[in-house]
Amino acid sequence: MWAFIHKLGSPKWFYAISERLLPWFWVAAAALILVGSVWGLAFAPADYQQGNSFRIIYVHVPAAFLAQSIFVTMAVAGFIFMVWKIKLADMAATVMAPLGAAMTFVALFSGAVWGVPTWGTWWMWDARLTSMLILLFLYFGVIALRGAFSSRDSASRAASLLAMVGVINIPIIKYSVDWWYTLHQPATFSMTSRPAMPMEMWAPLLIMVLGFYCFFIAVTLMRTRSEILRRESSKRWVRELTMEVS
Amino acid sequence: MAFDSLSAFLAMGGHGAYVWAAWGVTGLLLVAVVLHARAERRVLLRDLRRRARRTQGYGAAETQVSHQETQVSHQEGHVHES
Numbered sequence: 001m002w003a004f005i006h007k008l009g010s011p012k013w014f015y016a017i018s019e020r021l022l023p024w025f026w027v028a029a030a031a032l033i034l035v036g037s038v039w040g041l042a043f044a045p046a047d048y049q050q051g052n053s054f055r056i057i058y059v060h061v062p063a064a065f066l067a068q069s070i071f072v073t074m075a076v077a078g079f080i081f082m083v084w085k086i087k088l089a090d091m092a093a094t095v096m097a098p099l100g101a102a103m104t105f106v107a108l109f110s111g112a113v114w115g116v117p118t119w120g121t122w123w124m125w126d127a128r129l130t131s132m133l134i135l136l137f138l139y140f141g142v143i144a145l146r147g148a149f150s151s152r153d154s155a156s157r158a159a160s161l162l163a164m165v166g167v168i169n170i171p172i173i174k175y176s177v178d179w180w181y182t183l184h185q186p187a188t189f190s191m192t193s194r195p196a197m198p199m200e201m202w203a204p205l206l207i208m209v210l211g212f213y214c215f216f217i218a219v220t221l222m223r224t225r226s227e228i229l230r231r232e233s234s235k236r237w238v239r240e241l242t243m244e245v246s
Numbered sequence: 247m248a249f250d251s252l253s254a255f256l257a258m259g260g261h262g263a264y265v266w267a268a269w270g271v272t273g274l275l276l277v278a279v280v281l282h283a284r285a286e287r288r289v290l291l292r293d294l295r296r297r298a299r300r301t302q303g304y305g306a307a308e309t310q311v312s313h314q315e316t317q318v319s320h321q322e323g324h325v326h327e328s
Binding site: 033041044053059105109113223230 | 248264269275276279286291294295297298301
């Protein structure tokens with residue numbers, strides 16, 4: 001068991017295994033996002049109240065899912081780095097932060113654009129919207145902390161710590177629609193109840209969510225590989241590998 | 247199909263500006279993320295190759311370094327604490 005975990009934490013082993021996995025995640029992401037987009041934009045029926053503006057849901061919800069999932073993943077990676085000193089976890093956390101920030105921005109932007117025809121306003125200081133904005137600032141904080149130290153180890157510790165503390169914001173985002181009065185509608189997907197939408201509406205949404213997750217995995221694998229080469233550039237296997245490629 | 251014509255599809259029942267703005271920004275960001283990841287890898291590999299070529303002249307020194315590396319290789323994947 002421990003031998004396996006140590007192997008998993010070895011950058012060299014990860015570099016080899018991720019090379020084989022990467023094409024599958026790219027193909028899955030492209031296919032799912034393509035099918036979900038065509039279905040959601042052109043084939044799903046218009047909403048009886050919102051008309052066609054509801055089609056923003058197909059980018060808004062997947063982006064919001066990723067924004068939160070990436071932060072949790074980053075916090076878990078930070079914890080693994082702090083406790084077991086596994087460098088690979090820190091490399092993955094490093095490359096996840098900008099993608100998480102981008103997804104949070106997409107969720108906020110698409111939500112604001114959606115709010116204009118639906119709520120009559122693009123912004124409200126309500127619990128869901130404000131806690132998502134705080135998430136964006138937490139991402140900025142994690143990214144800024146990494147650049148603020150001359151020692152890599154100090155930077156990694158500080159960023160991991162902020163991710164682990166900031167993760168408290170995630171349940172606040174999730175339950176904000178239940179705890180406070182808000183304009184935002186409650187959760188779209190639930191484990192316990194049937195979807196409030198007809199199948200033709202939620203099936204493309206599910207496909208888009210899965211596509212975004214595959215996209216996240218593909219980008220993270222690819223950029224972690226680059227981060228490995230950058231940080232391990234003095235290792236012999238990296239030098240041999242770069243000579244092979246040339 | 248939820249629309250009768252291409253123009254109806256583009257108009258989105260009068261909500262075209264909102265729908266296409268949200269989708270457009272999302273699409274642009276996803277493409278930008280992919281292009282950035284690819285450019286990052288390309289630049290990195292070029293730099294590493296350049297560095298490898300530069301250090302090729304120091305054959306003896308390199309062998310010494312790689313001996314040290316074999317000794318600490320069991321710590322691979324961990325932070326080297328001094």
